[in-house]
Amino acid sequence: MAVSGFEGFEKRLELHFFGDDPIIFQLGLRKIVFESIQQVLEAVQCTVVSAVGNSYFDAYVLSESSLFVYPTKIIIKTCGTTQLLKSILPLIHYANQIGLTLCSCRYTRGSFIFPKAQPFPHTSFNDEVTFLEDTIPSNLCHRKASIMPSKSSSHSWHVFTAHSSITHQNHSHNHSDSDIFTMEICMTELDPILARKFFRRPGDGKTGDSAGKEMTELTGINEINPNAFICDFAFDPCGYSMNGMDNDWYSTIHVTPEDGFSYASFECVGSVNDNIVHVLRKVVQIFRPGTMSISTSSSDYSNEMLKKMVNAVEPLGLKCRSRAVDRFPASETVVFQTFTARRRSV
Numbered sequence: 026m027a028v029s030g031f032e033g034f035e036k037r038l039e040l041h042f043f044g045d046d047p048i049i050f051q052l053g054l055r056k057i058v059f060e061s062i063q064q065v066l067e068a069v070q071c072t073v074v075s076a077v078g079n080s081y082f083d084a085y086v087l088s089e090s091s092l093f094v095y096p097t098k099i100i101i102k103t104c105g106t107t108q109l110l111k112s113i114l115p116l117i118h119y120a121n122q123i124g125l126t127l128c129s130c131r132y133t134r135g136s137f138i139f140p141k142a143q144p145f146p147h148t149s150f151n152d153e154v155t156f157l158e159d160t161i162p163s164n165l166c167h168r169k170a171s172i173m174p175s176k177s178s179s180h181s182w183h184v185f186t187a188h189s190s191i192t193h194q195n196h197s198h199n200h201s202d203s204d205i206f207t208m209e210i211c212m213t214e215l216d217p218i219l220a221r222k223f224f225r226r227p228g229d230g231k232t233g234d235s236a237g238k239e240m241t242e243l244t245g246i247n248e249i250n251p252n253a254f255i256c257d258f259a260f261d262p263c264g265y266s267m268n269g270m271d272n273d274w275y276s277t278i279h280v281t282p283e284d285g286f287s288y289a290s291f292e293c294v295g296s297v298n299d300n301i302v303h304v305l306r307k308v309v310q311i312f313r314p315g316t317m318s319i320s321t322s323s324s325d326y327s328n329e330m331l332k333k334m335v336n337a338v339e340p341l342g343l344k345c346r347s348r349a350v351d352r353f354p355a356s357e358t359v360v361f362q363t364f365t366a367r368r369r370s371v
């Protein structure tokens with residue numbers, strides 16, 4: 026099939042490492058030199074657009090989405106026709122060089138809009154799982170792959186996790202582990218008027234950074250978490266990416282605004298006690314999607330949290346259509362919820 030548009034849906038990989046030397050935890054993976062990061066990204070087929078760091082982690086905006094490097098954790102998220110899983114071996118190699126060993130791997134993605142345009146190993150979830158099984162070291166022996174369904178066969182959540190037997194606690198958050206969740210939101214059929222805000226004016230004379238900053242303010246993205254330091258970038262002629270840094274919390278947004286295959290994603294680490302309602306409402310108001318999925322991953326979940334999410338989103342014209350819950354090794358629970366605009370049929 027001919028490629029008819031840009032694939033907005035990201036592939037996301039999260040790798041955790043451990044080491045015996047406590048000094049490693051101070052910088053850890055952040056000691057990997059920039060040239061090595063570039064080599065990893067070469068295998069994936071994307072490049073660094075900008076990079077910033079605070080005292081907790083480094084955040085990179087990529088030509089196709091984002092990379093976050095913590096002392097013992099890496100999150101890499103790439104869209105388009107990138108070959109994300111090819112980053113695993115080089116990342117393990119560079120981590121080993123600084124005395125760190127892989128102890129968990131988590132791969133997630135939604136359903137591609139243009140699945141036939143994906144190169145190996147992203148040609149199917151089966152191919153991805155086979156590649157993961159063959160690539161990750163045998164000490165990650167607790168493994169599970171699952172396709173979590175929704176009411177629509179074209180929207181599923183693909184999850185693969187693998188953990189070693191020993192649990193390694195390297196968290197620096199001030200919250201208890203059971204409160205923390207990762208939330209991945211995928212949105213399609215964006216409101217065309219709102220999506221226009223992610224197009225540049227021809228010959229605007231701006232840099233990608235200054236045009237990005239303008240989009241962050243014009244769209245209200247800066248109001249999602251006013252405490253976050255934002256690193257943003259506007260592509261030419263359209264498209265937008267940002268990383269937010271708030272102490273050790275990251276957030277990230279990516280937008281493909283083109284009509285016919287419009288897509289936006291929002292991701293953050295949150296706590297049950299944080300202002301999740303405000304965040305969700307802002308995200309929906311910025312994009313007004315026709316369809317939206319919210320996937321949360323945490324060591325546990327409460328019906329109260331899910332109710333909070335639905336109550337935040339439904340008054341804005343979206344209706345919750347499906348919910349799937351699945352448990353993974355090392356007591357990780359994933360909840361996949363889908364919503365569609367009330368004006369549209371399921």
Ligand SMILES: C[S@+](CC[C@H](N)C(=O)[O-])C[C@H]1O[C@@H](n2cnc3c(N)ncnc32)[C@H](O)[C@@H]1O
Pocket residue numbers: 031032033034035087088089090103104105260261262263264265266278279280281282283288289290
């Ligand atoms: C990298 S961004 C955001 C990706 C994100 N996964 C998403 O779709 O929301 C993709 C958008 O930027 C546009 N774009 C323009 N120049 C690009 C480039 N050099 N590399 C990648 N995307 C580019 C694409 O057409 C698309 O609208």
